[in-house]
Amino acid sequence: MAKNKKKLLIFFTLVCLPAFLIISPDWLKINGITPCWPVIVLLPFSLKNCRWRSIIASILLGFFIDSFTITNASYIPSLFLLSLVWSQYGLHNKKIELFLNIGLMAIFGAAFVGLSIWAQKIFIYSSLRNNWFHSWSIYILISEAIITGLVAPFFSSWLLLAYEKN
Amino acid sequence: MIKARRNIGFHLLLKSRFWVIFLFIALLFAIRWTKGAGYLDFYSILLKPILPGTAQREWIKEGENIERSMRLKLLEEDNIRLRKALSLKQLNSDQRISAAVISRSSRNWWQLLEINKGAKDGVLKGQTVIGPGGLIGLVDSTTPLTSRVRLLTDPGHQVGAWIDRTKQHGILTGMGTNRPKLIFFNKKPLVKIGDVVTTSPASTLLPPNLTIGIIQFVDAQALPSPYAIVQLTASPEAIDWVQILKNNG
Known part of the structure; x- marks a missing residue:
């Protein structure tokens, strides 16, 4: 059983995650914006594992996700900080049927990742320091946080259960 | 004598041939006055079913398109020649x-x-x-x-x-x-x-x-x-x- 769960986790991380990133299905979008998949994957792992494992996982996941974007801003700094916070929070014998709790953490995580990318883009491109870009960034930030909060209770809690049984 | 003359005048009006001639002359005058408008209108009504229809309009448009594309080709060739003369970058439609x-x-x-x-x-x-x-x-x-x-x-x-x-x-x-x-x-x-x-x-x-x-x-x-x-x-x-x-x- 444990072996099967491991396979399932590997399958989700290595096949489903890039598939979701590349295909970006319309039924998983809000205003044309997809969920923040690295947050959905990292959240259950960090909750279940120790700090060092979470940090390593966040860096590797950041490298992996960055390969699907245009190389300027990176996911690594925000995922690194989130893995620290979530691994510190941990489960600590908390009841994992806190379905909404996962959603809430995912919302904050997605918002933090979005803010990090927004800040990096402003730092990299001086031409973006104006109102037009900020309005668009707020729009993406809110949409991404909402859709991640809606999707995370399904995917993240399922992954968390898989980690628990592993 | 006077009575006899009156009879002659009214007699003419009562004859059908007079009215036929009168109407014919009136018709001629009307045609002349309107410059044959009635004939032309009648001709256009008759011609309506066989006037250039949508198919012919499309042929004309197709002809215009061919003319435009030929002009465009000529202009493009001209543009390429001039760009070559100025050593500028070219947009070649074959390399797509x-x-x-x-x-x-x-x-x-x-x-x-x-x-x-x-x-x-x-x-x-x-x-x-x-x-x-x-x-x-x-x-x-x-x-x-x-x-x-x-x-x-x-x-x-x-x-x-x-x-x-x-x-x-x-x-x-x-x-x-x-x-x-x-x-x-x-x-x-x-x-x-x-x-x-x-x-x-x-x-x-x-x-x-x-x-x-x-x-x-x-x-x-x-x-x-x-x-x-x-x-x-x-x-x-x-x-x-x-x-x-x-x-x-």
Whole structure:
């Protein structure tokens, strides 16, 4: 059983995650914006594992996700900080049927990742320091946080259960 | 005697032949006076069923299109000859690669398209990608079978642009929205809403005279430099097929 769960986790991380990133299905979008998949994957792992494992996982996941974007801003700094916070929070014998709790953490995580990318883009491109870009960034930030909060209770809690049984 | 004369006058009026002649002469006068309008109207009514119909209109339009395309070809040849004479970059329609969009992320933090042609098909980084409506972006990276196209709308993406009416250059900068910002070099840009934005005819990076969009808003007083907001003519959200121009790689 444990072996099967491991396979399932590997399958989700290595096949489903890039598939979701590349295909970006319309039924998983809000205003044309997809969920923040690295947050959905990292959240259950960090909750279940120790700090060092979470940090390593966040860096590797950041490298992996960055390969699907245009190389300027990176996911690594925000995922690194989130893995620290979530691994510190941990489960600590908390009841994992806190379905909404996962959603809430995912919302904050997605918002933090979005803010990090927004800040990096402003730092990299001086031409973006104006109102037009900020309005668009707020729009993406809110949409991404909402859709991640809606999707995370399904995917993240399922992954968390898989980690628990592993 | 007088009575007899009266009888003769009324007698003429009562004869049918008089009225026939009278009406005939009246008709002739009427035709002359109206310059044959009745005949012409009648002729046009008769001709109505066999007048040039929709099919003939299409033939005429087809003829016009052929004439236009011939003129365009001649002008293109002329343009190529002149560009050669000036040693400028050319837009060669033979060197295009058609590709399908296999993945689209046009409203996220990164605005890009994945297309199904890559290095194996001769696609190189920096090549221009056009769609129905004009320029949509540049090739950012390639794999053997796919390419990643960075859209003009991607935040921070900058390309040179040209306004033909005022003969001015600017830098088109993606802002995330469907309307990139055109930053001018001149303090007085002289552009108007509705001006067409194209790639520069003297550009060394992009093919010349590719349509980019239309100016929607101008802030000539902005600091440090005036800018305009451009509505793109090609919508990346609705495009399924694109063309990669090979000659600027």
